[in-house]
Amino acid sequence: MNTVRARNMTMLALPVLLLNGCSFYYSSESSFKTLVSPSTSSMSMSKSSGSSSSSGKHAQYASDVSDAAAQYARQDGSMDLPAFFARVSDLASKKGLSDWENDADTYEAIGKGLNRSSPDDATYQRLRDSIASSDVQRANVDKGAGRH
Amino acid sequence: MAEAGAAITALLCLAAIGPALGGDTQGTSAADPYAVSYITINASEGQASGGHAAMRFGQQVYHFEFDDSLVRAVRDDFDLFQSRYRFEDNRSLTLYPLHPAPETEQRFAAQLERQNREWAYLDQLDADVQLLEQLAQPGNSLSMELKGAGLFATHDTTLPDAGHSARHAIAATLARDLHLAPEQLRQQRAALLAMLQPYTAPDAGQHDGVPVHERAIYHVSGRYHDTLCLLLLLDALEQPIALRADALVWLPPRTFALAASQRRQLKTLESRLRQELRASLLRPLRPDQGPGLLARLARLHAINLSLRYNTWVLLNRNQPSQQKNTLSDATLASLEQKLLDTWQELAAGSLLDETDYHLLELDGNALTAVMNSRRQGVETHWQTEGLPARRANYTLPKPAGHNWSLQSEQQRTQRDDWHDHLTQQYRYHLLERNCVTEIFRTLDAPVPGFPFSIPELSAMALGSLRQQTLAALELPSYRMQRWSSEPFTEDPLISLAALLPWTDPAFAPDEDASSFLFHTDTLPWARPALGGANLGYAALDTLAGLGTWPIDDGQRLRQGAKGMLMSVPELFFFNIRKGHFLVAPLPPRLGEGAGRPPATVGDGNSRRCASMASEAETFSDCT
Numbered sequence: 001m002n003t004v005r006a007r008n009m010t011m012l013a014l015p016v017l018l019l020n021g022c023s024f025y026y027s028s029e030s031s032f033k034t035l036v037s038p039s040t041s042s043m044s045m046s047k048s049s050g051s052s053s054s055s056g057k058h059a060q061y062a063s064d065v066s067d068a069a070a071q072y073a074r075q076d077g078s079m080d081l082p083a084f085f086a087r088v089s090d091l092a093s094k095k096g097l098s099d100w101e102n103d104a105d106t107y108e109a110i111g112k113g114l115n116r117s118s119p120d121d122a123t124y125q126r127l128r129d130s131i132a133s134s135d136v137q138r139a140n141v142d143k144g145a146g147r148h
Numbered sequence: 149m150a151e152a153g154a155a156i157t158a159l160l161c162l163a164a165i166g167p168a169l170g171g172d173t174q175g176t177s178a179a180d181p182y183a184v185s186y187i188t189i190n191a192s193e194g195q196a197s198g199g200h201a202a203m204r205f206g207q208q209v210y211h212f213e214f215d216d217s218l219v220r221a222v223r224d225d226f227d228l229f230q231s232r233y234r235f236e237d238n239r240s241l242t243l244y245p246l247h248p249a250p251e252t253e254q255r256f257a258a259q260l261e262r263q264n265r266e267w268a269y270l271d272q273l274d275a276d277v278q279l280l281e282q283l284a285q286p287g288n289s290l291s292m293e294l295k296g297a298g299l300f301a302t303h304d305t306t307l308p309d310a311g312h313s314a315r316h317a318i319a320a321t322l323a324r325d326l327h328l329a330p331e332q333l334r335q336q337r338a339a340l341l342a343m344l345q346p347y348t349a350p351d352a353g354q355h356d357g358v359p360v361h362e363r364a365i366y367h368v369s370g371r372y373h374d375t376l377c378l379l380l381l382l383d384a385l386e387q388p389i390a391l392r393a394d395a396l397v398w399l400p401p402r403t404f405a406l407a408a409s410q411r412r413q414l415k416t417l418e419s420r421l422r423q424e425l426r427a428s429l430l431r432p433l434r435p436d437q438g439p440g441l442l443a444r445l446a447r448l449h450a451i452n453l454s455l456r457y458n459t460w461v462l463l464n465r466n467q468p469s470q471q472k473n474t475l476s477d478a479t480l481a482s483l484e485q486k487l488l489d490t491w492q493e494l495a496a497g498s499l500l501d502e503t504d505y506h507l508l509e510l511d512g513n514a515l516t517a518v519m520n521s522r523r524q525g526v527e528t529h530w531q532t533e534g535l536p537a538r539r540a541n542y543t544l545p546k547p548a549g550h551n552w553s554l555q556s557e558q559q560r561t562q563r564d565d566w567h568d569h570l571t572q573q574y575r576y577h578l579l580e581r582n583c584v585t586e587i588f589r590t591l592d593a594p595v596p597g598f599p600f601s602i603p604e605l606s607a608m609a610l611g612s613l614r615q616q617t618l619a620a621l622e623l624p625s626y627r628m629q630r631w632s633s634e635p636f637t638e639d640p641l642i643s644l645a646a647l648l649p650w651t652d653p654a655f656a657p658d659e660d661a662s663s664f665l666f667h668t669d670t671l672p673w674a675r676p677a678l679g680g681a682n683l684g685y686a687a688l689d690t691l692a693g694l695g696t697w698p699i700d701d702g703q704r705l706r707q708g709a710k711g712m713l714m715s716v717p718e719l720f721f722f723n724i725r726k727g728h729f730l731v732a733p734l735p736p737r738l739g740e741g742a743g744r745p746p747a748t749v750g751d752g753n754s755r756r757c758a759s760m761a762s763e764a765e766t767f768s769d770c771t
Binding site for chain 1: 362363364365366370371374421424425428434435436437439440441443444447502503505506507509510535536
């Protein structure tokens, strides 16, 4: 603590030498963290950790998809469906999933997001049916939404 | 150098931080009294002469960085934040525990997300302008850079190489096994071409109260890109088109031969991925499916090659580099072993789905990158770009009959207006808008004026937010930490060596750094003397720089002049210059000991991959 105080006093004594800059932008999520996150996740999901379950692997992805679905539900009318699909496809691609329409977890995450925006049953079903085209997909959305 | 640094940090974390953190990468121990802290980072040459500030919430760190005259919100992982600032930049961190309002972290997160959306919107507008300008130009063809196009040996991207025929055979078999009639593919193509329609720019105003940048919009550039990916996919099936040699990494079969159980699992996965691809191609395609399905086809090629040659063949994510590797062989060897251990753990487990395969792909690429670095002595650039990696141009006839010029002009105006709006909103200001003021604003605290808007003094303005019962915690910089474990000794040579930059193999001078003779960060009492020596050395360098100006374009002169400037504060016991270090020891978790062995990285070289591919294609067919 004394070190901190002493340094602060030194700083006060030498304001003329200071240029009040901030660190340069070099560690944004896009250029820095995302470079790392897949690898750290891959390591943390090594078999020895015993956390290679489907839900564990998709934790961040599922959260992002849920957010997108919640936004879609909230902005019903101003967000078009192709934009929503493009958003989910982009998220899936970043997680290494080449075809999210065959991934049950993705539909569950969508259900969770739709439910978070708490639309009434009719709105929920309309939104769900616009996204999910098969019975299996709809069932997975319902499962995620907790509306069996 | 920055890219290399990012790659290095990435692999550093891959090899070391990941396992060290285990599964606890999200939260922070509830017992950590510094989990919610205001962080100040001391000053450094070239980065922040007044220091930097950040907010920590558990494992997340929010801060505002200077970016081309702007101040932008950023979020980093706390361990990576330490790696970057404490170890690579050799700067000490001081943590001041706070007790802010419960929703404060959400405010930081919301602000970051809003800014990201605003800037992403500008990027999208810019991409739209570029596309529309190309469409508006005379000519009959449209050429667009596609993610994933660089994976395939299309006639305009590559010439056939030694292994082409084998890969082409795989492509032909795969296209046949999908059982798609030519007519079905033709219908899909016609439907896709019809999607390349005229463009309506998004309404710049509010829609249902939602501003334009908050709306998710499938921009014309994205729609075109993704549709073209699907057209390339159809090309690859109809012709068929093989993968390029440098689109693949081949893990050496001696070490990575497929076990019987792995073959079974790969076959099962291949069958499922292929059937799902077929099902998708039988339904009406949506543009957004393009990049993913293209990646899936490429992965199917790679899996089939793995099965044929009985070794792991993966899509290549490594980028070639001509720069010499600066990392020691021992460091790379240590990293290679760690990656190998991880690979073996992953490969020994169940290959249940595509996500498992994706993890193998990432680790296999990282491992290949490090192996290549060791053997070739060049830096590597390992990337984890989203699928499909590797870009190349794809050309098709331009959709005709539209007034692209008008649309291009409209879109350019919209982009320029939005750019002006953002630069006005986020412009850096010495006193009123910097890394400190933005944190205080987000904390909903009074914004400090000068001199407390200087990062290193800003903690004094925290007032009631500060948790007074806990002292500030200083996390020492790389050199300070080393110094504390290897203090000034009685051996003058060893002591002198600790003050010289060149005796630390991790020291990484860059062309913008100032010239100096001694580190002065660890010995405050000796700074005036060492600073005097630095000043003299920099002055000599400046003189020499006048002579070398015609040769080095003034680089040495700039380094010398900057060295003199940076030496002056040292005469008054104040240190700004910290140095830059490429090999960083791992940041200790709070409450843990400081000593962990250093670890680092390298990355891949496509020429090596190509030669490995050729080599592997001479192996016997195992199918």
